[in-house]
Amino acid sequence: MTSSTETTLAGPPGEPGQIADSGTAAPAELAGRSPGQLMWQRFKRDRTGVISAYVVGFFFLVGIFAPVISKLYGKDPYTLYGTNEPGLLNDFGYPIAPNGGMSSRFWFGIEPNLGRDVFMQLVYGIRTSLSIAVAVTLAVTATAIVMGVTAGYVGGKTDYFIGRVTDLLMALPAQLFFVAVMPVVTAVFVSPVDETPTYLRVVALISVQWFLGWMGLARLLRGQVLSLREREFIEAARVTGASSWRIVRRELLPNLVTPILVQSTLMLPAFVTAEAGLSFLGVGLIEPTPDWGRMFARGAEVYQNDLTYMFFPGIAMVVFIVAFNLLGDSVRDAFDPKAAR
Amino acid sequence: MLRFLVRRTLGAVVILLFISAFTFFLFFAIPHDPALLSCGKNCTPDNLKTIHHNLGLDHPVPVQYYLFMVRIFTGHHFAAGNCPAPCFGYSFANSEPVWPTLIDRLPTTLSLALGSMVVFLLFGLGTGMLAAWRRGSAVDKVLSSASLVLSSMQIYFVGPLVLALLVYNNHILDQPKYVPLTQNPVHWFSGLIIPWCVLSILFTANYTRMARSTMIEQLQEEHVRTARAKGMSGAYVFFRYAWRGSLIPIVTILGIDLGSLLGGAMITEWTFQLTGLGRLAIDSVTKTDLPMLMGVMLFSSAMIVLFNILVDAVYAFIDPRIRLS
Numbered sequence: 001m002t003s004s005t006e007t008t009l010a011g012p013p014g015e016p017g018q019i020a021d022s023g024t025a026a027p028a029e030l031a032g033r034s035p036g037q038l039m040w041q042r043f044k045r046d047r048t049g050v051i052s053a054y055v056v057g058f059f060f061l062v063g064i065f066a067p068v069i070s071k072l073y074g075k076d077p078y079t080l081y082g083t084n085e086p087g088l089l090n091d092f093g094y095p096i097a098p099n100g101g102m103s104s105r106f107w108f109g110i111e112p113n114l115g116r117d118v119f120m121q122l123v124y125g126i127r128t129s130l131s132i133a134v135a136v137t138l139a140v141t142a143t144a145i146v147m148g149v150t151a152g153y154v155g156g157k158t159d160y161f162i163g164r165v166t167d168l169l170m171a172l173p174a175q176l177f178f179v180a181v182m183p184v185v186t187a188v189f190v191s192p193v194d195e196t197p198t199y200l201r202v203v204a205l206i207s208v209q210w211f212l213g214w215m216g217l218a219r220l221l222r223g224q225v226l227s228l229r230e231r232e233f234i235e236a237a238r239v240t241g242a243s244s245w246r247i248v249r250r251e252l253l254p255n256l257v258t259p260i261l262v263q264s265t266l267m268l269p270a271f272v273t274a275e276a277g278l279s280f281l282g283v284g285l286i287e288p289t290p291d292w293g294r295m296f297a298r299g300a301e302v303y304q305n306d307l308t309y310m311f312f313p314g315i316a317m318v319v320f321i322v323a324f325n326l327l328g329d330s331v332r333d334a335f336d337p338k339a340a341r
Numbered sequence: 342m343l344r345f346l347v348r349r350t351l352g353a354v355v356i357l358l359f360i361s362a363f364t365f366f367l368f369f370a371i372p373h374d375p376a377l378l379s380c381g382k383n384c385t386p387d388n389l390k391t392i393h394h395n396l397g398l399d400h401p402v403p404v405q406y407y408l409f410m411v412r413i414f415t416g417h418h419f420a421a422g423n424c425p426a427p428c429f430g431y432s433f434a435n436s437e438p439v440w441p442t443l444i445d446r447l448p449t450t451l452s453l454a455l456g457s458m459v460v461f462l463l464f465g466l467g468t469g470m471l472a473a474w475r476r477g478s479a480v481d482k483v484l485s486s487a488s489l490v491l492s493s494m495q496i497y498f499v500g501p502l503v504l505a506l507l508v509y510n511n512h513i514l515d516q517p518k519y520v521p522l523t524q525n526p527v528h529w530f531s532g533l534i535i536p537w538c539v540l541s542i543l544f545t546a547n548y549t550r551m552a553r554s555t556m557i558e559q560l561q562e563e564h565v566r567t568a569r570a571k572g573m574s575g576a577y578v579f580f581r582y583a584w585r586g587s588l589i590p591i592v593t594i595l596g597i598d599l600g601s602l603l604g605g606a607m608i609t610e611w612t613f614q615l616t617g618l619g620r621l622a623i624d625s626v627t628k629t630d631l632p633m634l635m636g637v638m639l640f641s642s643a644m645i646v647l648f649n650i651l652v653d654a655v656y657a658f659i660d661p662r663i664r665l666s
Contacts, residue, residue, distance in 0.1 A: 167356065168363070171360060171646050172360060172645075173604045174601075175601075175607055176604060176619070176622055177638070179607060180368075180625075182626075184368060276497070281607060281623055300500075303504070304509050307501075313498075318498070322493045
């Protein structure tokens, strides 16, 4: 059954030459390798890909081990160091030490007015932002698979209906929709008089982005399923009496792994920046939850007097997004070496 | 052509109807009472009831939606004032009809969108074509990696950075603000040049990549090879033949980008304190001004849908082989 996967990844059936010239990893001896192994070998040879994978991995480790880093560093993102200790902030609330108060004690400086530790805020902010982005990516990918495969495989009225819903959602201005709907979604769960708990804000952030995120991938998968559906191996499975569920699970999905993985790798950084954008506009997470995007909102308030505050979050984000985009390109090349660069 | 336009317009109207219904029900699903906002501090139940009635909130939601749609075409006399024909309702927050406010904010957004379009088309297509022209060379590599890094810059980071470096610390450029073009073209330009450039950073890389890959594709086409074989110069072939074929994918993404830009570039407008449609939307959210928000949403969706149709129509001009309808 997995032979179908092999054909898509290594070239159309009946063209064994394709394997040799597409995969640098498959030399003349033609040892039996699974598509996954081939992909891994191609990926390992891509130096840019490996380096960016390390960078991306580093950010995820920072996010995961934020509490450990906090322990080792000896500070947390909530304590108001500047207000508690005199001599750190001047009368206007700005750090006294040069470069935003950077020192061996406060590596990335301290926040104006409140006097929190910027390094700790960034580490925990990365943790928050990445968790949300990962959750959105998982939700979006799952929905896109369900919608795309259903539309493509069932066809007929179902396909038409899903297609129209996709059209409708695509015509909505996404960013405006996020901003406009965030308060609505939170208001559904909690009365505006009460304080919105942080976890509800997170749920709202995830659901809003999920709602308008799945259409692109769903459309792509539908197209793939439409063409796969007519292929011989699906027909053969159907003739032997396989149920639709089995065909989808064992025949279709293994052939969709490539677009799903590639697209979700490209999706994740977009969700990180979108979430940060929402927090920047003031509709995302609020104080005191540390958040990558809100650091920019704070930075935009103080940049005329303390530009260094947003310097580290900004550089970190540029590095993260560049690395993730490069990683996405490399994953695509490794899976599908024929795709034009 | 006419049949195509009529059919697509009807389709667009249907989509817009669905969007308006969707957003309307979504916004009025808020358990929060909008009348409370207009009522102010000394709010008595009697007062609240009058406001409820004046805003039409005492009707069931489907009736409210029906009235909303009808009033777009007929206009309506609200207790707070008159709202002539394209009546998208009356703002809860500042007691002004929605449509004139939208029209009032539109020039800012329009200037921002069109200006940045010029910038990102110039730079994007220019660098993309240059990279394709010198494919594989150092120039290509530098341009491609520069565009990758630039596309990863976020407006909320670059915006304040540029402002701090060029405006506040060194006074090289003017502080961004919107001056109508008709009032003073020079100030219009100098006030918007920073927002244009910063906004186009996000887009330029897309166009660079697109222009590069389509140009490379086009240069391998047979008619281009024939033209070269006839002895035409490389530059002539490049600009006369190959260039045309790469227009279609570029027009496609340009349509999408312009459509969404004309609905307001929220982060840019927020960063540079420009009062366009995006800023209006954010302010309306903080004031729970639902009619205004609804107006901006409908306007932006209409722009996206309109530009989808425009793109399809433009295809036929670029490539006569594409038949409409």
